[in-house]
Amino acid sequence: MTRTFPTPAQDTENRMKTKEYIRPMPATWFLHNRHLVVYAIRELTSFFVTGYAIFLILVLARTNHSKSDFRAFYESVLRSRASLIVHLIVLAFVVFHSTTSFNGMARVLVVRRGEERVSPTLIAILNYGAWLVVSVLIFVGVIVFK
Numbered sequence: 001m002t003r004t005f006p007t008p009a010q011d012t013e014n015r016m017k018t019k020e021y022i023r024p025m026p027a028t029w030f031l032h033n034r035h036l037v038v039y040a041i042r043e044l045t046s047f048f049v050t051g052y053a054i055f056l057i058l059v060l061a062r063t064n065h066s067k068s069d070f071r072a073f074y075e076s077v078l079r080s081r082a083s084l085i086v087h088l089i090v091l092a093f094v095v096f097h098s099t100t101s102f103n104g105m106a107r108v109l110v111v112r113r114g115e116e117r118v119s120p121t122l123i124a125i126l127n128y129g130a131w132l133v134v135s136v137l138i139f140v141g142v143i144v145f146k
Contacts (some may be wrong), residue, residue, distance in 0.1 A: 016104045038100060045097040102127040 012098040059078075077083060080121055106124035110117060 041095055042100045045093040048090050048093040049097055052094070098131065102131070 012058060062073055102124055104122040105127065109120075109123055111123060112118065
């Protein structure tokens with residue numbers, strides 16, 4: 001017994017007989033749900049976080065050049081008004097990205113202590129506390145080693 005497969009013309013004819021309903025989906029379908037909007041914005045901010053990390057790597061590579069070259073780069077690029085504005089925008093994106101990630105991690109991460117589940121609020125507080133400690137250490141390091 002051999003099995004025959006429909007020809008492309010028969011296949012198209014069979015598909016055209018059925019009336020499958022395809023619900024129209026607007027391009028802005030995700031804007032109707034606040035959680036999806038926050039998720040989309042957080043995913044977009046990851047590009048700015050990545051771009052800033054690459055920028056910092058390039059600045060570190062620039063420090064390997066002579067002191068006068070880095071001083072000229074610092075004066076012309078890093079101390080400019082445009083650089084300050086870009087840094088403030090990236091800071092806002094990084095803070096948004098970090099806070100939404102910490103809040104999401106507190107809901108997703110399940111930590112058990114014995115038989116009980118650790119509160120998501122406690123996980124979020126510990127994340128923010130670690131973030132604050134690291135930020136203070138970096139700030140103190142910059143002030144002391146200036």
